[in-house]
Amino acid sequence: MSLISWSKNLETGIASIDEQHRILLEILNTVHATMVGSSEGDLDAAFQRLMDYTQFHFAHEEKLFEQHKYPFAKKHAQEHQKLKSDAEMRISEYKGGKIGMIDILAFLIDWLQEHIVNSDKKFGNFIAMKH
Ligand SMILES: [Fe+2]
Ligand SMILES: [Fe+2]
Numbered sequence: 001m002s003l004i005s006w007s008k009n010l011e012t013g014i015a016s017i018d019e020q021h022r023i024l025l026e027i028l029n030t031v032h033a034t035m036v037g038s039s040e041g042d043l044d045a046a047f048q049r050l051m052d053y054t055q056f057h058f059a060h061e062e063k064l065f066e067q068h069k070y071p072f073a074k075k076h077a078q079e080h081q082k083l084k085s086d087a088e089m090r091i092s093e094y095k096g097g098k099i100g101m102i103d104i105l106a107f108l109i110d111w112l113q114e115h116i117v118n119s120d121k122k123f124g125n126f127i128a129m130k131h
Pocket of ligand 1: 116
């Protein structure tokens with residue numbers, strides 16, 4: 001069973017962003033599957049993939065902000081920075097045994113969904129208004 005699945009309320013309406021969010025969700029499901037042993041592979045590699053893809057995705061969004069002269073670009077990019085460092089911190093706490101599996105998974109689910117719903121969708125609305 002998947003940890004999280006896509007839901008309509010995560011849609012921003014921007015195709016490239018929605019597709020990347022789906023991939024992030026999938027990577028998170030892979031992290032979970034690796035943890036519980038239903039997927040072969042290395043957990044460190046799964047975490048690494050999550051952070052690498054996150055970096056790629058944030059850069060993509062930030063490039064779009066620039067192209068569309070998004071007025072909240074700076075604030076949104078600052079959130080990206082914080083999301084990155086928060087996730088790195090939590091992952092290292094998990095690896096160090098300071099927090100458990102449920103804690104890191106709950107954190108990452110919230111980490112991803114909350115930002116999509118509260119910030120990425122605002123950018124989606126902005127783009128929709130411009131057209
Ligand atoms: Fe995003
Ligand atoms: Fe974002």
